[in-house]
Amino acid sequence: MFVKEFLKDKLRVKIYPSRQAMGLCAAQEAVAYIKGLLEVQPEVNIVFGAAPSQNELLAAVAASDLEWSRINAFHMDEYIGLQEDAPQGFGNFLRRAIFDKVPFRSVHFLNGQIDPQRACAEYTKLLTENPIDVVFMGIGENGHIAFNDPHVADFNDAEVVKVVNLDEKCRQQQVNDGCFATIEDVPTHAITLTIPTLCSAKRLFCVVPAPTKAWAVNETITGEVSEHCPASILRRHDAATLYVDRDSSSLLK
Numbered sequence: 001m002f003v004k005e006f007l008k009d010k011l012r013v014k015i016y017p018s019r020q021a022m023g024l025c026a027a028q029e030a031v032a033y034i035k036g037l038l039e040v041q042p043e044v045n046i047v048f049g050a051a052p053s054q055n056e057l058l059a060a061v062a063a064s065d066l067e068w069s070r071i072n073a074f075h076m077d078e079y080i081g082l083q084e085d086a087p088q089g090f091g092n093f094l095r096r097a098i099f100d101k102v103p104f105r106s107v108h109f110l111n112g113q114i115d116p117q118r119a120c121a122e123y124t125k126l127l128t129e130n131p132i133d134v135v136f137m138g139i140g141e142n143g144h145i146a147f148n149d150p151h152v153a154d155f156n157d158a159e160v161v162k163v164v165n166l167d168e169k170c171r172q173q174q175v176n177d178g179c180f181a182t183i184e185d186v187p188t189h190a191i192t193l194t195i196p197t198l199c200s201a202k203r204l205f206c207v208v209p210a211p212t213k214a215w216a217v218n219e220t221i222t223g224e225v226s227e228h229c230p231a232s233i234l235r236r237h238d239a240a241t242l243y244v245d246r247d248s249s250s251l252l253k
Contacts, residue, residue: 023056143229
């Protein structure tokens, strides 16, 4: 179903004719992988990214026949200071997209309402006790993964979870995605899993549609592996796949 498949360093790249085909195929491969894990271990720990780019993937995964009672769900990043019921909150996005649709064994949210350092410490303990098996993720317009924007990204970060300030391009993306009316409405700080934490997972499924992501996809694949484009670290992971559509891959030669 995909137009083209190739390797760049260790990263497998798959290009699809449409956003729908991309999300569906990514979900099918993810479900098959998770079922394989459940044959050899009692539980699976999955980190979920929250963004419109993940809509097709999450819908297809939620509709699958996974044994949800053996799957623990974790949260990739969250704004600091939004109201608990704010629709833009990433935890609330994930509730609507998947967390409230299937009977997970457990769901663990990052808390953007309490002291940020306490939230980081509590989530660090949680992830240390529950090593990550799978990450569902995207790439930001500035090349970030989770909220590791270029100016705060660190491939050798000693922290598991940390507080970050968001760059202007990242905040503008939230407006471009229709989540906020103006950039002034977008929070300036967030809590995020760090890059080493994300890359500690056994398997990364990275889904990146839309023309607004063309620069980031091209830089991830053809640029140098550096914090200038944090997503470029995917090329060093032993089991990462990047799923893109015609729009997001339009700058690739």
